[in-house]
Amino acid sequence: MPVTPPRPKDLPLTALRAFEAAARLGSFALAAAELGVTAGAITAHVKTLEATLGATLFQRTPRGVRLTALGQTALPGFTEAFDALGQAAQSLRSAAAPRRVHIATLPAIAQLWLSPRLPALRAAAPDIEISITALEHPPNLKRTPYDLSLFYGADPQGMLSEDVIFPVCAPALARRLKHPADLATVPCLSDAVWSDDWAHWLGAAGETFVPRGPVFSLYALAVEETVNGAGVLVGHADLVAGHLKRGTLVAPFALGVTLPRHLRLWSERPLPAGSAARRTADWLRTLGTAALTP
Structure with missing residues:
Protein backbone atom coordinates (compact mmCIF):
# COMPACT_ATOMS: atom_id res chain seq x y z
CA MET A 1 0.00 0.00 0.00
CA PRO A 2 1.62 3.32 -1.10
CA VAL A 3 2.40 5.84 1.56
CA THR A 4 1.70 9.51 0.76
CA PRO A 5 2.75 11.59 3.74
CA PRO A 6 1.93 15.29 3.67
CA ARG A 7 4.62 17.33 1.96
CA PRO A 8 6.30 19.96 4.14
CA LYS A 9 5.21 23.45 3.12
CA ASP A 10 7.59 25.59 1.14
CA LEU A 11 8.44 29.02 2.44
CA PRO A 12 6.11 31.52 0.74
CA LEU A 13 7.86 33.06 -2.27
CA THR A 14 6.16 36.44 -1.87
CA ALA A 15 7.30 36.63 1.74
CA LEU A 16 10.84 35.69 0.76
CA ARG A 17 10.85 38.43 -1.85
CA ALA A 18 9.62 40.96 0.72
CA PHE A 19 12.32 39.89 3.18
CA GLU A 20 15.09 40.14 0.60
CA ALA A 21 14.06 43.60 -0.59
CA ALA A 22 13.65 44.95 2.95
CA ALA A 23 16.96 43.43 4.06
CA ARG A 24 18.90 44.64 1.01
CA LEU A 25 17.46 48.17 1.13
CA GLY A 26 17.41 48.41 4.92
CA SER A 27 13.86 49.72 4.95
CA PHE A 28 10.33 48.32 4.72
CA ALA A 29 9.20 51.55 3.01
CA LEU A 30 11.91 51.32 0.32
CA ALA A 31 11.12 47.65 -0.20
CA ALA A 32 7.45 48.51 -0.64
CA ALA A 33 8.30 51.14 -3.26
CA GLU A 34 10.52 48.72 -5.18
CA LEU A 35 7.94 45.93 -5.16
CA GLY A 36 4.95 48.18 -5.80
CA VAL A 37 3.08 47.34 -2.58
CA THR A 38 2.43 49.09 0.75
CA ALA A 39 4.83 49.11 3.68
CA GLY A 40 2.10 47.32 5.64
CA ALA A 41 2.17 44.49 3.10
CA ILE A 42 5.93 44.12 3.54
CA THR A 43 5.49 44.03 7.31
CA ALA A 44 2.79 41.36 7.02
CA HIS A 45 4.89 39.20 4.66
CA VAL A 46 7.93 39.40 6.92
CA LYS A 47 5.86 38.51 9.98
CA THR A 48 4.41 35.53 8.11
CA LEU A 49 7.89 34.36 7.15
CA GLU A 50 9.19 34.76 10.70
CA ALA A 51 6.20 32.86 12.08
CA THR A 52 6.74 30.05 9.58
CA LEU A 53 10.43 29.84 10.45
CA GLY A 54 9.89 30.29 14.15
CA ALA A 55 12.78 32.74 14.14
CA THR A 56 13.29 36.52 13.96
CA LEU A 57 14.85 38.06 10.85
CA PHE A 58 14.66 41.73 11.83
CA GLN A 59 15.13 43.65 15.04
CA ARG A 60 12.57 46.45 15.32
CA THR A 61 13.92 49.71 16.75
CA PRO A 62 12.54 53.27 17.02
CA ARG A 63 14.87 54.18 14.14
CA GLY A 64 13.74 51.40 11.84
CA VAL A 65 14.69 47.77 11.34
CA ARG A 66 18.01 45.96 11.59
CA LEU A 67 18.84 42.45 10.43
CA THR A 68 19.42 39.76 13.01
CA ALA A 69 22.40 37.43 12.62
CA LEU A 70 20.10 34.92 10.90
CA GLY A 71 18.86 37.58 8.49
CA GLN A 72 22.39 38.69 7.67
CA THR A 73 23.41 35.11 6.95
CA ALA A 74 20.41 34.47 4.70
CA LEU A 75 20.44 37.71 2.68
CA PRO A 76 23.30 37.07 0.19
CA GLY A 77 21.84 33.80 -1.02
CA PHE A 78 18.39 35.27 -1.59
CA THR A 79 19.78 38.38 -3.29
CA GLU A 80 21.74 36.20 -5.69
CA ALA A 81 18.70 33.99 -6.30
CA PHE A 82 16.28 36.85 -6.99
CA ASP A 83 18.84 38.60 -9.21
CA ALA A 84 19.15 35.40 -11.22
CA LEU A 85 15.37 35.00 -11.36
CA GLY A 86 14.95 38.59 -12.56
CA GLN A 87 17.55 38.18 -15.28
CA ALA A 88 16.04 34.86 -16.39
CA ALA A 89 12.61 36.49 -16.60
CA GLN A 90 14.02 39.36 -18.67
CA SER A 91 15.79 36.92 -20.98
CA LEU A 92 12.47 35.13 -21.47
CA ARG A 93 10.72 38.42 -22.27
CA SER A 94 13.43 39.33 -24.78
CA ALA A 95 13.21 35.93 -26.46
CA ALA A 96 9.42 36.15 -26.64
CA ALA A 97 9.50 39.68 -28.13
CA LEU A 160 27.28 59.36 -23.47
CA SER A 161 28.25 62.93 -22.57
CA GLU A 162 29.18 65.20 -19.69
CA ASP A 163 26.47 67.19 -17.91
CA VAL A 164 27.30 70.82 -18.70
CA ILE A 165 25.02 73.58 -17.37
CA PHE A 166 24.60 77.28 -18.24
CA PRO A 167 21.75 79.83 -18.17
CA VAL A 168 19.34 79.91 -21.12
CA CYS A 169 16.44 82.18 -21.98
CA ALA A 170 14.32 83.44 -24.85
CA PRO A 171 16.17 85.74 -27.29
CA ALA A 172 14.16 88.83 -26.30
CA LEU A 173 15.08 88.41 -22.64
CA ALA A 174 18.74 87.75 -23.44
CA ARG A 175 19.12 91.32 -24.71
CA ARG A 176 18.67 92.52 -21.11
CA LEU A 177 21.50 90.35 -19.78
CA LYS A 178 25.02 91.73 -20.20
CA HIS A 179 26.65 90.35 -17.04
CA PRO A 180 25.82 87.49 -14.63
CA ALA A 181 24.86 90.08 -12.00
CA ASP A 182 21.94 91.09 -14.25
CA LEU A 183 20.26 87.79 -13.36
CA ALA A 184 19.30 89.34 -10.03
CA THR A 185 16.87 91.61 -11.93
CA VAL A 186 14.93 88.90 -13.81
CA PRO A 187 12.94 85.78 -12.80
CA CYS A 188 15.25 82.77 -12.44
CA LEU A 189 13.32 79.55 -13.00
CA SER A 190 14.29 76.42 -11.07
CA ASP A 191 13.64 72.70 -11.18
CA ALA A 192 12.61 71.09 -7.89
CA VAL A 193 14.87 68.06 -8.41
CA TRP A 194 17.93 69.93 -9.68
CA SER A 195 17.48 72.70 -7.11
CA ASP A 196 21.23 73.31 -6.75
CA ASP A 197 21.80 74.17 -10.43
CA TRP A 198 21.78 77.91 -9.83
CA ALA A 199 24.16 77.63 -6.87
CA HIS A 200 26.65 75.67 -9.01
CA TRP A 201 26.59 78.11 -11.89
CA LEU A 202 26.44 81.36 -9.92
CA GLY A 203 29.27 80.16 -7.68
CA ALA A 204 31.44 79.51 -10.72
CA ALA A 205 30.49 82.96 -12.06
CA GLY A 206 31.56 84.59 -8.80
CA GLU A 207 28.06 85.76 -7.85
CA THR A 208 26.62 85.43 -4.34
CA PHE A 209 23.02 86.64 -4.71
CA VAL A 210 20.10 84.22 -4.30
CA PRO A 211 18.12 83.87 -7.55
CA ARG A 212 14.36 84.40 -7.35
CA GLY A 213 11.67 82.87 -9.49
CA PRO A 214 9.14 80.06 -10.01
CA VAL A 215 9.99 76.46 -9.16
CA PHE A 216 8.76 73.59 -11.38
CA SER A 217 8.45 69.91 -10.55
CA LEU A 218 9.00 68.99 -14.20
CA TYR A 219 12.16 70.20 -15.90
CA ALA A 220 10.56 69.95 -19.35
CA LEU A 221 7.81 72.31 -18.22
CA ALA A 222 10.42 74.75 -16.92
CA VAL A 223 12.09 74.61 -20.33
CA GLU A 224 8.81 75.38 -22.11
CA GLU A 225 8.12 78.31 -19.79
CA THR A 226 11.63 79.59 -20.49
CA VAL A 227 10.91 79.39 -24.22
CA ASN A 228 7.71 81.36 -23.52
CA GLY A 229 9.76 84.15 -21.96
CA ALA A 230 8.94 83.50 -18.29
CA GLY A 231 12.54 83.91 -17.15
CA VAL A 232 16.01 82.39 -17.20
CA LEU A 233 16.65 78.71 -16.50
CA VAL A 234 19.84 76.75 -15.94
CA GLY A 235 20.00 74.63 -19.05
CA HIS A 236 21.53 71.17 -19.21
CA ALA A 237 23.39 71.08 -22.52
CA ASP A 238 21.99 67.74 -23.68
CA LEU A 239 18.42 68.72 -22.80
CA VAL A 240 18.29 72.19 -24.34
CA ALA A 241 20.40 71.44 -27.43
CA GLY A 242 17.33 71.24 -29.68
CA HIS A 243 16.03 74.63 -28.56
CA LEU A 244 19.48 76.19 -28.95
CA LYS A 245 19.73 74.77 -32.46
CA ARG A 246 16.32 76.13 -33.42
CA GLY A 247 17.00 79.49 -31.78
CA THR A 248 14.03 79.34 -29.42
CA LEU A 249 16.52 79.54 -26.56
CA VAL A 250 19.89 81.24 -26.37
CA ALA A 251 22.76 81.16 -23.87
CA PRO A 252 23.44 84.80 -22.85
CA PHE A 253 26.76 83.98 -21.13
CA ALA A 254 29.74 81.95 -22.33
CA LEU A 255 30.44 80.24 -19.00
CA GLY A 256 29.50 76.55 -18.77
CA VAL A 257 29.93 74.43 -15.64
CA THR A 258 30.58 70.69 -15.90
CA LEU A 259 28.86 68.75 -13.12
CA PRO A 260 30.44 65.60 -11.60
CA ARG A 261 28.05 63.26 -13.42
Missing part, protein backbone atom coordinates in the same frame (compact mmCIF):
# COMPACT_ATOMS: atom_id res chain seq x y z
CA PRO A 98 12.93 39.96 -29.79
CA ARG A 99 12.18 43.21 -31.63
CA ARG A 100 10.88 45.12 -28.60
CA VAL A 101 13.22 47.36 -26.55
CA HIS A 102 12.08 48.88 -23.27
CA ILE A 103 14.01 51.93 -22.04
CA ALA A 104 13.74 53.40 -18.54
CA THR A 105 14.75 57.04 -18.27
CA LEU A 106 14.29 60.29 -16.40
CA PRO A 107 11.17 62.25 -17.49
CA ALA A 108 13.26 65.24 -18.64
CA ILE A 109 15.56 62.98 -20.67
CA ALA A 110 12.58 61.16 -22.17
CA GLN A 111 10.95 64.38 -23.33
CA LEU A 112 13.94 66.53 -24.26
CA TRP A 113 16.69 64.10 -25.31
CA LEU A 114 15.20 60.77 -26.29
CA SER A 115 11.92 61.77 -27.92
CA PRO A 116 13.52 64.06 -30.55
CA ARG A 117 15.78 61.18 -31.59
CA LEU A 118 13.09 58.54 -31.98
CA PRO A 119 12.01 59.51 -35.53
CA ALA A 120 15.55 59.03 -36.83
CA LEU A 121 15.87 55.78 -34.88
CA ARG A 122 12.61 54.45 -36.34
CA ALA A 123 13.80 55.39 -39.81
CA ALA A 124 17.14 53.65 -39.26
CA ALA A 125 15.60 50.54 -37.66
CA PRO A 126 11.89 50.26 -38.60
CA ASP A 127 11.74 46.69 -37.32
CA ILE A 128 12.44 47.73 -33.71
CA GLU A 129 9.60 48.67 -31.35
CA ILE A 130 10.69 51.16 -28.68
CA SER A 131 8.83 51.47 -25.37
CA ILE A 132 9.78 54.18 -22.86
CA THR A 133 9.01 54.42 -19.14
CA ALA A 134 9.78 57.69 -17.36
CA LEU A 135 11.03 57.20 -13.79
CA GLU A 136 12.47 59.58 -11.22
CA HIS A 137 15.24 57.15 -10.20
CA PRO A 138 17.18 54.45 -12.08
CA PRO A 139 15.52 51.05 -11.69
CA ASN A 140 17.24 47.90 -10.55
CA LEU A 141 17.81 46.33 -13.97
CA LYS A 142 18.39 42.94 -12.36
CA ARG A 143 14.78 42.88 -11.17
CA THR A 144 12.75 45.06 -13.55
CA PRO A 145 11.65 44.49 -17.16
CA TYR A 146 13.82 47.14 -18.84
CA ASP A 147 16.48 46.51 -21.45
CA LEU A 148 18.26 49.86 -21.17
CA SER A 149 18.57 52.57 -18.53
CA LEU A 150 19.22 56.21 -19.50
CA PHE A 151 19.93 58.51 -16.54
CA TYR A 152 22.49 60.94 -15.18
CA GLY A 153 25.04 59.34 -12.86
CA ALA A 154 28.63 59.48 -11.68
CA ASP A 155 29.59 55.99 -12.89
CA PRO A 156 31.58 56.41 -16.14
CA GLN A 157 30.25 53.11 -17.52
CA GLY A 158 27.97 53.80 -20.47
CA MET A 159 28.82 57.51 -20.53
CA HIS A 262 27.31 62.09 -16.96
CA LEU A 263 24.43 61.13 -19.19
CA ARG A 264 24.66 57.33 -19.08
CA LEU A 265 23.13 54.53 -21.13
CA TRP A 266 23.64 51.04 -19.75
CA SER A 267 22.23 47.55 -19.34
CA GLU A 268 22.67 45.13 -16.47
CA ARG A 269 23.09 42.12 -18.74
CA PRO A 270 25.15 41.48 -21.88
CA LEU A 271 23.32 42.52 -25.05
CA PRO A 272 23.85 39.94 -27.81
CA ALA A 273 25.29 41.28 -31.05
CA GLY A 274 22.52 41.98 -33.53
CA SER A 275 19.77 42.03 -30.89
CA ALA A 276 17.26 44.88 -30.95
CA ALA A 277 18.53 46.20 -27.60
CA ARG A 278 22.15 46.11 -28.76
CA ARG A 279 21.30 47.86 -32.04
CA THR A 280 19.33 50.53 -30.19
CA ALA A 281 22.11 51.11 -27.65
CA ASP A 282 24.77 51.28 -30.37
CA TRP A 283 22.69 53.72 -32.39
CA LEU A 284 22.10 56.03 -29.44
CA ARG A 285 25.79 55.93 -28.49
CA THR A 286 27.20 56.60 -31.95
CA LEU A 287 24.56 58.68 -33.71
CA GLY A 288 22.36 60.08 -30.96
CA THR A 289 24.26 63.32 -30.52
CA ALA A 290 23.83 64.23 -34.17
CA ALA A 291 20.27 62.97 -34.56
CA LEU A 292 18.29 65.97 -33.31
CA THR A 293 15.22 66.86 -35.29
CA PRO A 294 15.71 70.30 -36.84
